[in-house]
Amino acid sequence: MTTPALLEQGFWAFLATAGFAVLFNVPTRMLAVCGFTGAMGLMWRDVLLGAGAHPVAATFVGSLIVGLLGYTQARFFHMPRLIFTVTGIVPMIPGIAAFETMVFFVRGDVSAGVESAVVSLLLIGAIAFGLVTARMVMTLGDARSPAPPRGIWLREHAHRDPDVGAS
């Protein structure tokens, strides 16, 4: 993929992500940050696709990048990580594959429909696992944040930095 084409993709991904951030009611001053995250994720995916990677692997890496960026930005801006990751993965949603599933089923071509359904499920799974992997990497060996026994919260849990280990 040529550099201008890549930058063009990044530009559209920026617009798409920022627009979705408006839809999700993200605080206005974070819109550009969300757009940047989305653009980075899609551009990395495109670079890998151009280098011959499998779409699922490329999407996984793109989503991993979004997760890692989201983690950093959450710490830097003191915001929940969700607002960066949820908007950041939006450009990678497998719209075409999902649409083809629908088309094939409406046509009555079930086997082709199942095929594209599996493709879109794999791509969605790659996005999800990318985010989960980013979280695993960032909390690996983080001894400062031992998870409290789920559901029971005592005084000493209250002052912990909420960005650590949370989503």
Added chain:
Amino acid sequence: MIPAPDTPPSQPVQHLSREELGELVDVVIQVGQAMLESGAAGFRTEQTMAQIGLGLGADRVELYVTPTGIIATAISGHEQRTRVGRTGALGVNMAQTVALNRLSRHIALLGGTLPAVRRHIAAIHSAPREQPAWVTIPAVGIACAAFAQILGGDWLEFAAAGVGAGLAQALRLILARLRVNAFALTVACSFAASLAAAALCHALDAPQPELAVVASVLLMVPGVPLVTSVIDLSSNDLVSGVTRGTLAFILALSIGIGVAMTLWLTGLDIVP
């Protein structure tokens, strides 16, 4: 934390009365409902509730949070109160999540009083959206139109997808105000968006109408429940994860129904 040796003990341990504790649990449940209704994951919701409960003076808070309901107990001294709260429709409102999270952090560090926190929560509830409708509708239109470009379309598809998505967002705002069921709303909006995009592509004679149709319905994609579902599952919160995953699946199916209706109406002539 070990206090410096020559400072006097800060204050004697004070327990909350039964009435105060009841009100505290009520506030904690309100916070949890607001977090869930604005799209927060289970762990984040639980943490915010606990920080507010402990910051307001409870010794111990026990929580069970699912996307449809909350059980909360607060304990102080020998008193304990338990309440159950149901949640309303699960939506997405990131600004509300951010504001509640900031409030909980503030209370965890500095403490607070019940009336003040109640006032604060009411203010967060009644805060207007970050952008008015006349900004949101074109922003969503441009976002979906940008998708037509990402998927490999050109300016004709860009225009068609933008108009379709903008129309769908306007329709969604109207239907949401009429309190239409979320699934019916999704079917109606994706039908309107895809039909408008397909019709416009037909009128403009666009070469790849399927891209415009795909891009125009992307605003309905349940991205937030999908991602929070995986977050919940990965933090071992299976009940929340499966619930949100099912919600996302049914919403995706509703989009499919809306698009299928368009495909049927247009006689499948927009198929790749």
